[in-house]
Amino acid sequence: MAWIFSSDRPIYLQLTDRVISGILTGEYPMGSKLPSVREFAEIASVNPNTVQRALAELEAVGLIDNQRTTGKFVTEEEERITMAREKRGSALARDFLKNMTDLGYDSDQVSQLLREAQEEKEEDEDGYAGY
Amino acid sequence: MAWIFSSDRPIYLQLTDRVISGILTGEYPMGSKLPSVREFAEIASVNPNTVQRALAELEAVGLIDNQRTTGKFVTEEEERITMAREKRGSALARDFLKNMTDLGYDSDQVSQLLREAQEEKEEDEDGYAGY
Amino acid sequence: MAWIFSSDRPIYLQLTDRVISGILTGEYPMGSKLPSVREFAEIASVNPNTVQRALAELEAVGLIDNQRTTGKFVTEEEERITMAREKRGSALARDFLKNMTDLGYDSDQVSQLLREAQEEKEEDEDGYAGY
């Protein structure tokens, strides 16, 4: 059950990403209580301190509200969530574009590559039959 | 004059990226001699060890030929270069797509975002007059 | 309707502060009966234990008299109130001054800053029409 982390990035960052994903996709709905730090640690087979650190990032951005002794909650301000999403998304797009340009790709080629990656991905998903 | 490096990735990796870019864009043409390690170190104001490591990386991939006494040269085998480029490009595309999907974007929205990023970029380039 | 608490300080301390304020400003006049623990808990949407703790703090300082069966009353000894006020006030002033000095402000600059803060505050009050 332990979550899988790649070793080329700090675990705590991968954790935050994962939780952000969860928030954006509705796995952790707006206003809902997140699993406790200790639960998260158990689920991900990671030290509670690491979880703490991961969630601290999210508090800083305002995606998570802390209610001292009750637990951590996904913010109820939809605005924060969408803003975070857009900010992140366009940053990713910008960086991606920059990298591709440095590699000498023009925008048509980029689109082409993305289409291929998309198909590749769908095949994988088919392969695993929905898992 | 020192090159600019972000502190969130090893300098040597940023160096390899830069050199790869240079090769693909023709700044360092096929078969041409690269600056010496020391020159590179000077140009980028970086420790020669770091340059060494970066270039070693490129030799490993076969993008660079080491001719012991004369220096290091960009490979003449075009195939290697294009292969390296494609490998890198599709890896970037795959990762990018994965990240965007995690954020809850579908492929249309991704294309949209890329278009925006593209325009934004062009404006910047106009603004800075090619810098 | 719940009172608002910042999450960087224990709620019970923020509660005591609030009640002290209330006493000093006359919201809870000398000798008057305070709301019951349960009422307070309801008003502030806070755990009764927390209220209990907050009020215990005030009893310890002598600002509140506990009359077992009838409830808790603001002390009638004006002296205690003014003393508490002065103690708190000069403590605040001392800490504030220390902090500002650490930041490299001299006393003139401190006065200046306070004046600005004062004006800023008044504008807010104007803007919100007394809220």
Added chain:
Amino acid sequence: MAWIFSSDRPIYLQLTDRVISGILTGEYPMGSKLPSVREFAEIASVNPNTVQRALAELEAVGLIDNQRTTGKFVTEEEERITMAREKRGSALARDFLKNMTDLGYDSDQVSQLLREAQEEKEEDEDGYAGY
């Protein structure tokens, strides 16, 4: 030699405050290298992790630049420093004023209290003869 920390606030916050003070007062001049994390830890008799955390806050604000393996440096951008100072100063002033107002002090009384605190402080300094 160990630095003294009050127990009512996290050590790491007190550390950051201390370092900020050091930067603002010129103890750590602009562009200068800070003591290494381990040195700081030794000086303050605190765990290196704690120092790390303290300094991380400062990096986040941009007061400190990280040069991966060389050490941490005070930023050279004076602007950041003065901005941080002003932001912090006016926040302190605002909070202080709010607290005093809640205690029922008007601005004249506040000034008065500050003057007293100032004198008190100077006496202390005289007492310790410049320590």
Added chain:
DNA sequence: GTGGTCTAGACCACA
């Protein structure tokens, strides 16, 4: 030697 990350384990305040 520099910073960065992670773990294990402990203790605390709060509700």
Added chain:
DNA sequence: GTGGTCTAGACCACG
């Protein structure tokens, strides 16, 4: 039971 802080100690990548 909740989060928060701290320590000790280890390991790693980088230069």
